[in-house]
Amino acid sequence: MGSKESFILMNLLLLLGTFSGLILRGSPRICSYVSSAFTALAAVCGLFLSGNILSTGKAFSFNLPGLIPWVDFAFFLDNVAAFFLLIISLLTLAISIYSIGYNEEHYHKRDVGLLCIGINLFILSMIGVVTANSAMIFLIFWETMTLVSYFLVVYEYEKEESVSAGFIYILMAHAGTAFILTAFLLLYRHSGSLDFTAFRTSAGDLPGGLKDLLFVFFFIGFGIKAGIVPLHIWLPKAHPAAPSNVSALMSGVMIKVAVYGLIRMVMDVLGGGSMWWGGVILVVASVSAVFGILYALVENDIKKLLAYSSIENIGIILMGVGASMVFSSVGLHGPALIALTAGLLHALNHALFKGLLFLSAGSVVYSSHARNIEELGGLIKKMPWTALFFLTGAVSICGLPPFNGFVSEWFTFQGLLMGFGALEGGSKVFLPMVAIVLCLSSALAAACFVKAFGITFLAMPRSEHARHALEVPLFMRLGMGILAVLCLLLGVLPQYILGPIGNVASTLIHAEVYVGINGVSSDLFTLAPLKLNLSSFSPQGVFLLLLTLMGGLLLILGIPYKKTVLGETWGCGIPALLPKMEYTATAFSKPFMIIxxxxxxxxxxxxxxxxxxxxxxxxxxxxxxxxxxxHIFDRYFYELILQAVMAVSSRMQVIQTGSMHLYLLYIFVTLIVLLFWAR
Amino acid sequence: MLENSSIGVYAIDRLALGMLGAVIIMVLCNRLAALVYVYAFQSLLLAAIAFFASSGLHAHHLIWMVYLIIIVKVLGIPYMLLRLIDTLTIKREVEPYVKWPISLLAASGLVILAYYIQRDILELHEGVVFNHCLSTSLAVILIGLFLMITRKKAITQMVGLLTMENGVFLGAIVLTSGMPMVIELGMSFDVLVGILIMGVFTFRIKETFASIDTSKLNSLRG
Structure with missing residues (x-):
């Protein structure tokens, strides 16, 4: 099966999933099974296709002519698109399997068919965005993605929270699209075609000011969708409001699609630019990382906590991207390659562990019906599998070996610290300072997830909900299991993915010359950036070391030989230990609140x-x-905007009389004036 | 392009003038039902134009447009509108803001304006053989909008919008010798859905205000 066939098959399967959701709406069980099966098959196709392109490096283009006149449905999959298709497909596979179990919660309560339709269309539109090769198609899929995800956010429409979250989401998303659209139109005026290939060739002779403007527009437009601070306000509201499998898709994949848009447009199409572009991205990334994790730390709603942590991780991904742009603006292709590889790897890793965390949080909500972690506790005994999976995700996201988060954060550090040796002047200090920010946010992330895991899963149940929680169905465990295994695999054997990602990065920074060097030097056991002997580590070695240490410890302590003796916990003489005596999440984060x-x-x-x-x-x-x-951004940023809008609106109210006929008259007069003017 | 003397082109030109006549009769209509009948007649003229264009302009797919126009605009929409009038209104008169003589004067002014604006375009494109079509289509659009502004009832506004739509169709047919089928279908569908939605809204206006007089809507203003 060639690339073309699998591309068509993948999209057909997703359409089939959509239509089967539509047709089988009446019987939720069949609908959920059939539609999710189609989604999973499409994901397998996507994996095959992306694996094919990433391994051979052969780009492939596909045209669907004549569907709508004057609009050419042109798709193009180079290894950049294929890499993001890989992210989408991996998550889709796990989530579609998870959904079979998860949808049971909605049987006969809500329309499961709608959820299936929405998820299929959502995935289809994200694939469309990463494979589109013309601005028109890109925008069509981009908007479809926004609208479908809006409907998924308000899926539980009877909840006030979902509806208001959806409103803020669609408002912000459309503001973002306006920026992207403007940037595309500016490019169109210059190149005379909506094709990305034409954009790319004409980008070389763009005037400098216009290029800078385009960068700013793209950064704001895609940044809103990616959830960078201070444009993030929709993210912690919308991601948790959606059903958990959709949250996983939105936090795991959709914000990566925005990162794709940013790097495709800024690095590939515009071909990079001045050093301050990278600088701006680095500053925003640092702010996002720190603020994201700080807000996550004090959040007690488990899904909101995860959403805030997504903002942090987008910051880390953009640190890699920004550092790479700084390096490539001064022609340092080697370090640029390392930094971008780190960013892309973290995008993949974040998709895996944030998907895993959202799915396990969804499992917790599924069986306890509580999102506030203060009401949970003791779940490790009731739901051992879910606890294991959540712990895997938490350890990965904290960047601890031997899981995947460590590898990408380590590479990000390498990329940033290289700036000290390679750059001159102010940026010599600036990049290591970003690395320090990354240190801070990683440490805070560890604190945050100790809290999330500890309060949710350990000690005694704090409420009736948690007391009666049961382990989730097999399909849900299977979906989480896939992601957990991948988190470990990419942590232990990152060499296999680093090669293809290095190629993706070199495509993006147009460093075809450097393909031979391939950035990361990796033999079987060690990873080192650029063979500089700067630093290196061996993921397998670390893994084996940890394994030996753990085994040794167990043996030394003699745990395998000891009999388990159950006894009372000593409660300082108090006769009965009550859940009320436990450590609370608020108390845990109190020191950080003080600092x-x-x-x-x-x-x-x-x-x-x-x-x-x-x-x-x-x-x-x-x-x-x-x-x-x-939230200080609400107060110092959005309040001011709101006040300005209100001030303008109250002036504008003079012409808003409420009479429909007068409004029509405005249109009429405008039309006639324009007709005269244009004559 | 086709030769000037072709019978099809002659017919199209005269039929377009017929559409202009219809819209002027609409300005003078006193009863709601009459307004709808004139609209149906105007749509029939449009269907005839599409028919002649499909043979005369070698745009054969336009023949499907003829069927579509007859089904949707000549039969479907007028039927729906007449039913709306039957169920909703007690006073079945068009209530204008502007009296008949002034309306007529304004309409003729708009016709002159349309011809004046189109003059240069006709000079620019020497190949264009239609003397009246473009100006007529613009005039129909402008007078349709004028109808919407100066009539109080929601139904008259729907008819005004539909009349504008007819003008746009006329312009599209003669300017492009038929748009691609997808766009034609899209436009027809648009009209149909638009009318459905407006019908629902008219019901809601009636429920809320006990009348379909849109001049009462200004109490909604916040």
Whole structure:
């Protein structure tokens, strides 16, 4: 089966999944099985196709002529598109299997068919975005992606939260599209064609100012979708509001599609630019990483916590991309290659572990119906598999060996630290400083996920919900299991994926000369960037070391020989230990709230209710403590925009009389004036 | 392009003038039902134009447009509109803001404006053989909009919009000798769905305001 056939087959299967969702809506069980099966098969096709292109390096283009006049449905899959198709397909495979089990929650409560249709169309549109080769097609799929994901966010439409999250999402997304559209139109005016190939050839002789403007527009437009700070406000609202399998798709894949758009347009089509482009990206990436994880740390809603952590990870991905742009602007292709490889690898890794985390969080919500981790606890005994998978995801996202997060964060550090040796002047210090920010955010991420895992899964159940939680169905465990195994595999054997990703990176920075060097030097056991003997590590070695250490420890402690003796936990003499005595999530994050007080914008409120009898007014019976975290960007950025819009609107209200006829008259007069003017 | 003397071109030109006549009769219509009948007649003229264009301009796919126009615009939409009038209105008169003589004067002014604006375009393209079609189509669009502005009831506004649509169709047929089929289908579908939605909204307006007089909508303003 060639590339073309598998491309067509993949899209056909997704369409079949969509239509089977439509036709079988009446019987949710059959609908869920059939539609998810089609999705999974499409994902297998996608894996085959992307594997084919990544291994052979043969780009392939496909035209679907004559569907709509004057619009050429041109698709192009080089290894950049294939790499992102790989991300989409991997997640799609796991999520479609997971969905078979997960959809049971919605049987006879909501329309499962709609969910199946939405997921299939969502995946189809994301594949369309990464494979489109003309601005028109790109925008069509981009908008389809936005609209379909909007409907998926408001799937649980009876909840007020979903609807308002959806509104903010679609508002921000359309603002982003406006920027992208403007940039495309500016490029079109210059090149005279909507084709990306034409954009690419004409990008060379763009005037400098226009090029800078295009970069800013693309960065804002794609940045909104990627969730960079301060354009992130929709993300922590919309991602958690959707059903969990959709959250995994949105956080795992959709924001990567935005990263794809950014690097495709800025690095490939515009061909990179001045050094400040990379600088801007690095600054925004650092801010996103730190703020994302800081907000995640104080969040007690498990899905919101994961959504905020996505913002952090987008920051880390963009650190790699930004550093690469800084390097390539001064012609340092080697370090640029390393940094971009790191960014792309982290995009893949983040898709895997954030997908895994969202799926396991979805499992927790599925069986406990609680999203607030203060109501959970003790789930490791009720749901051992889910706990294992969540732990795998948490360890990966913290960047601990032997899991995949470590490899990509290590490479990001290498890329950033190389700046000290390779660059001159201010950027010599600037890049290592970004590396320091990355250190901070990684440490905070570890704290955040200790909290997320510890409070959710350890100790005693804090509520009835958690007490009655049961392990999730087989299909859900299977879906999570795939991702967990991949997290470990990419952590232990990253060599196999680093080669293809290196090729992708060299395509992007137009460093065809360097294909031979391939950036990463990797033999069987060690990884080192650029053979500089700067630093190297051996993922397999680390893995074996850890394995031996663990085995040795078990043997030394003699755990395999000991009999398990069950006993009471010592409670300092208190007869019964109650869940109320446990450590809470809020208490866990309190030290961070104190340290980063200025950033959090905290409002605290302590209320003491004295005894009702007049004789003992000084004996406090009940103390209530409330703390809420404000978002400084809401206050200092969006409030100002809102005020400006309101001020303009109140002026504009003069012409808004409410009379339809007058409105029509405005149109009429405008039309006639324009007709005269254009004559 | 085809020769000037062709019978098809002659017919198209005269039929287009007929459409202009129809829209001027619409300005004078006093009853809602009459307005709809004139609209149906105008659509029939449009269908005839599409028919002549399909043979005369060698745009054979336009023959499907003829069927489509007859089904949707001559039969379907007028039927729906008449039913709306039957169920919704007590007073079945067109209630204008502007009296008949002034309306007529304004309409003729718009016709002159349309001819004036098109003059240069006709000079630019010497191959264009239609003397009246372009100006007529613009005039129909402008007068349709004028109808929407000066009539109070929601139904008259729907008819005004549909009239504008007819003008756009006329322009599209004679300028491009038939758009690609997808676009023609899209436009027809657009009209149909638009009318359905407007019908629903008219019902809602009736429910909320106990009338379909759109001048009462200004109480909605926040």
């Amino acid at each position: 980063f007080r200025d950033i959090y914008d905290i409002t605290e409120d302590v209320e003491k209710i004295a005894s009702p009898t007049p004789l003992q007014p000084h004996f406090v019976r009940i103390t209530r403590y409330r703390a809420s975290v404000g």
